Amino acid sequence: MCLLLNLFHLDLETLEQSNVDGPYEPMEADATNREHETEQGGTRFSDFIPLDFEEEEAVEEAIRRSLEEETVQVPQESRSIKTLTTEEITGIVKAHSEMVVTEGFRSIIVSRRNVWTSAIRQFRRPRFVESTDMLYVTFASDKNSTEDAEDLGGPRREFFRLLVKAIFQESGAFEESPNGFIPRLSVSHVQNRVYRTIGQMMSTIIVQGGECPALLSSVVLDYLLTGRMFDIRVSPEDVADLELRDSLKTIDQATTDDDLQRAIESCESWRYQIEGLPNPVTMDNKDAFVKNAIIFHVLLQRKSCYDQLAEGLECYELLPLLKENLPLRVLLEMPKVRSDLTADVVATLLKPSYSVLGSNKRPKEELMVVKFRDFLNSVQEREVEECLHGRTLTEAEKTFLRTLNPGHILAFVTGSSRVPAVGFQPSPKLSFVHNENKYLPVAHTCSNELEIFVNSKNLADNDEFEYNFLVALMNGANFSAV
Template sequence: MARADKSRHLHKMTGNTVADFKKDLGRSRLYVIPHSDIPLPSTSLPTATSTTGPTPMNEEPPQHSEAALTIQNDSNNSLAETLDPEEWQNAGTPEVYYRRRPLDPTSEEVNRSSMDNFLIAADSDEEEDEDFVPHDLASDDPFSDEMDIVTIIKMFREKHLTDGQKLTVIIRRRKLLESAIKAIKRPTFCWTTTPHIEFVGEEADDLGGPQREFFRLLMKEVQGSFGIFEGKPGQVFMTYDQAAIEHQKYFLAGNLVAWSIVHGGPSIKCLDPTLFQLMCGQEARLEEFDWSVIPDVEIHSKLQKLQECKTSDDLVSIKQILGDWIADCGIPQIFNARVEDIPKIYGNVVKHCIFLRSAKPIQQFTEGVNSFGNLWDVVTKNWIAFLPLFTNMQEPLSKAAFRCLLTYNYSTRGSNQREAEEETIYCWEQVLNMIEDKSSDLTYEDLLVFITGADEVPTLGFSSKPSVDFFTQEDGQRRLPYSSTCAMILYLPRGLSEEGELHAMLSQCVRECVGFGKV
């Protein structure tokens, strides 16, 4: 990418975001410079004609020639007439020419930058102003351009979170959702401070592990037991519950989701993708919506009949049987509709069923998210980046992905302890194979939770790589593997030679662990 200065020379642009390029570009045109040679056709030099757009240019000319570019318009035809056909060759368009004069190896031109090989015609309509910065309504918002989710959340945290301050949050594991709601309702609650999670009756100092555990379990509670979602797991819709609206449950759910996202935790990851698009103000392809995912089974047959309406006789039947219902969905035009109108009517009915009917709960939920630093505004402006946080796009962890997360803290090579550790790791690898072969009731997510407190890699990543360390079994005792979720270390016993024994130990740890410091 390049821009032209007042001297009509091109300068390469650098930037990582759209905003960077807009700022650097100013009023100049944007020129695209290919990274590979453009073959030069053997044509005679034609008369130049006008152009209004950017033209491809060759950044790295062949060794035997030096490329230059002139862009012409109607008022600059005289320049084309002055070009020597022996020196200039047309590139296949009337506006672009390449200088084919052999370079003198002793010439200073050999050492020129490749950007100096390009020249813009003097009266091209460049409006270069080096001090000009384009401004639009969104330019004051650092999140207005599409960015990756990690950058967005990091910028949001830098803007809002308070460094060095912590807020102690007391959680009763058996009443986790209730404990969390009580915490955020306290007058002293401040979402910008780092939550320090204390599980009642459990021995743990929150250096990261309890917080990861808390937000993971909290998001599951919000999805499953809060009563504001309905539908298939991983593809849910908002319920319409007047009592829940009156008690601000949707607003509280938005608070809890925002709280988790802001502090590096997961989100709900369960919204139907079409619903999420509509919530973000996007147009969705509702004519192709799968009616079977709607929770209300009474609506299934109605939508199915409407979608299958293909003939005039079908339409007459639809008007007689479903006309009043469709009109109540906000589409009274059904009674004057033609067959070709049915796809649009179907889409409008779907929109009513999954979005407009629950407009108040949705509004309350998004207001709850927005009450934490206008986070929902950031979501809507970067909705594609937030898709993995609000919809079910997560793939199960593979063996390869899980193994890449771990490092191993071996003893010195050649020592007896190292030999015993390698024996254990061989059994560990066999256990991982059992999971991959589905001959184990364990999953890689189970092991990751046991090691880190999280069932997936957090959006902002782990602060360090989870690791495997070792301990020596005392004679006559059977000590189970254990972990430190804060340090993200799994401790395995040295010298295990049977993968079945290690598998049984890990299963017992994962299934019977009931909290920090409890097995």
């Protein structure tokens, strides 16, 4: 029995080599398991690292404020390496992107309702993956036709945002620990090289202006960047399985021999199958037992998954870039302190495009900006429903308001709920249309522009503007569903 799990890793590598060119077929059992686990787990899909590239001082300051609590983490043996500022990080990524992304376009048609299935079909095409051209995204409609939106950046950013969610929620390739996501050991995924494809997807997302897929555990990044699993600092919080994690925590926290022996009993089903663990376990060697057990379950047992992921991250030469600039690991790593995008950051990003000073239109536009920023603050403080207390809201509207946050507004305008690693191109802006017959704000995601209609109805001292914005967000759910 002690050799079974050591041999199991070799079997996975054999399967991997014999199925390099095999087609990918999703398994019904995998889908069922993923659905059950999604119901049980509290997966966090909106915690992305916002990184921006912007020359204007006001925007840089907003991004700096949004990241002031974030710490750039580097491997344990590299603590003395100088950290990089947000501007330096985004500058490196932008320069790298300009070098590795070619000027042509490669088309991809995606179903919003089946993002993972439609995306992996495209990314498994050799010629598609070998190309370094910019993606040109078209979303398939429900009527077997395509939408008319020209992809000048908005559809691509929206696709990347949906793809990040699909990778961690729908693919069945990851499971979540308290410290972030780790690869899930799946024989079918290793056979079909799904982890390599995911690495290619992540590389494409980062260098082509998508939200950073910063959801991986620090342990995953430590191994990908160093390859030295036994030198990595680990803890029970790196384990995704709740029962196993609790067992290892109990052993780690045991203060007496009796407590330790009771805790060890919960590990009887697997500890004798792993050759090399301390036996018997004592107070003197329990730390080594816990560390090596974590390394086995989180890293060694899943080595084929990590190796494929690393191979995929070679796409666009991203992994070498990360190894040369260790602080860039924030592009993939779950932050230690997770915070939502704030109303102030969104307001600063959406720079108003006013009429000239002295124009009769200017005072009205400034008042609309005040109302817009009040609405943003109400969204952040969960006060929109109170602002609309004079209205009878539908259950759908109430449900939407319970999840509404400033990231929805940014996604509505740009197709991205976070600032991409290479920044927004072009810079987002807030524009004004003086029209008495239109009331709902309009988003142009390709130009990153929010268009607000200036008229007596929206300027009135009531809740009309706020309700119109709510209606627009709900009808633009493809962009605003963060």
